[in-house]
Amino acid sequence: MTDYVPPKVWTWDTESGGTFASINRPIAGATHDKALPVGKHPLQLYSLATPNGQKVTILLEELLALGHSGAEYDAWLIKIGDGDQFGSGFVEVNPNSKIPALMDRSGPEPIRVFESGAILQYLAEKFGAFFPTEPAARAECLSWLFWQMGSAPYLGGGFGHFYAYAPSKMEYPINRFAMETKRQLDVLDKRLAVSEYIAGDQYTIADIAIWPWYGGLVKGRLYEAAEFLSVHEYKHVLRWADAIDARPAVQRGRRVNRVSGDAQLPERHDASDLD
Numbered sequence: 557m558t559d560y561v562p563p564k565v566w567t568w569d570t571e572s573g574g575t576f577a578s579i580n581r582p583i584a585g586a587t588h589d590k591a592l593p594v595g596k597h598p599l600q601l602y603s604l605a606t607p608n609g610q611k612v613t614i615l616l617e618e619l620l621a622l623g624h625s626g627a628e629y630d631a632w633l634i635k636i637g638d639g640d641q642f643g644s645g646f647v648e649v650n651p652n653s654k655i656p657a658l659m660d661r662s663g664p665e666p667i668r669v670f671e672s673g674a675i676l677q678y679l680a681e682k683f684g685a686f687f688p689t690e691p692a693a694r695a696e697c698l699s700w701l702f703w704q705m706g707s708a709p710y711l712g713g714g715f716g717h718f719y720a721y722a723p724s725k726m727e728y729p730i731n732r733f734a735m736e737t738k739r740q741l742d743v744l745d746k747r748l749a750v751s752e753y754i755a756g757d758q759y760t761i762a763d764i765a766i767w768p769w770y771g772g773l774v775k776g777r778l779y780e781a782a783e784f785l786s787v788h789e790y791k792h793v794l795r796w797a798d799a800i801d802a803r804p805a806v807q808r809g810r811r812v813n814r815v816s817g818d819a820q821l822p823e824r825h826d827a828s829d830l831d
C-alpha cells in the first residue's frame with residue numbers, strides 16, 4: 557500500500573476513477589436547465605430503483621394495495637449515471653441532487669419532499685398507514701427509521717463503494733466497512749430474534765426503509781457480497797427478508813424505475829404498467 561500525503565488544501569483537479577467518478581462533483585446546484593415532466597397523478601416521483609429509490613415505490617405500492625387511491629403516482633426515471641440529478645428542475649425538488657425526490661401536487665400548492673426517510677414519514681403520516689400511532693411503538697418505528705438513514709451510508713458509501721466500485725481493491729477501507737456492515741447486520745439479527753418486524757409486531761416504514769438495503773444484502777442482491785460477508789449467519793434477518801420479499805406490493809415496488817436486470821420498468825404511470 558502506498559501512503560498518500562494529503563496536500564495542504566484539497567483541490568478538485570484529478571479524476572479519481574471508479575464507477576461514480578464522472579458524476580460526483582464537489583459543487584452543489586444545477587449544471588443545466590431541464591424542467592421535470594409532470595404526469596396526471598397527485599404524486600410525482602423522480603427516482604431510480606436503487607435501494608433508496610425502492611423504499612418509496614414499495615411504500616406507494618403498499619398504500620395502493622391498502623386502497624389509498626390518493627397514493628397514485630407517476631414515477632419518472634432519473635438517470636444518475638447521465639447526470640439527470642443536476643438538471644435545474646430536479647435541483648428545485650432536491651437541492652442535494654440525489655434520488656428519490658417527490659412532489660405532492662394533491663393540494664393547492666405543490667409540496668416538495670426529499671431524503672427517502674422524510675418521504676416515507678411524510679407519506680405514512682399523510683395516509684395514516686405503516687406508522688404506529690401509539691407513542692412507544694411510534695418512537696420505536698422512528699428510531700429504526702433514523703437508524704437506517706444513518707447506517708446505510710456505511711453499507712453503500714463505505715462497504716459497497718470500496719468492495720464493488722472503487723478503481724482498485726484496498727484492504728484498509730474494505731476491512732473497516734466490512735466490519736461495520738457485519739456489526740449492523742448483527743444489530744438487526746438480534747432485534748429480529750425477539751421481534752417479528754423491526755419496530756414490533758407490525759410491518760412499518762422502518763421495515764420498508766431497511767429491507768431494500770439489508771434485506772437485499774442477505775438475499776445476495778447487493779455488491780455480490782453475500783459469501784464475503786457470510787450472510788447465512790444472520791438467520792433472523794433472512795427470515796424477515798424472505799417474509800417481506802413475499803409481499804406482492806414489495807415485488808411491484810422493487811420493479812418501478814428499474815433499468816437493469818430482469819423485469820425492467822423505467823417509468824410507471826398506471827397500476828397496469830406493473831401487471
Ligand SMILES: N[C@@H](CCC(=O)N[C@@H](CS)C(=O)NCC(=O)O)C(=O)O
Pocket residue numbers: 579580606607608609636641653654655656670671672673
Ligand atoms: N440520504 C439520501 C441518499 C440518496 C442517495 O444517495 N441517492 C443516490 C442513489 S441511491 C443518488 O442519487 N446518487 C447520485 C449522485 O450521488 O450523484 C436518501 O436516503 O434519500
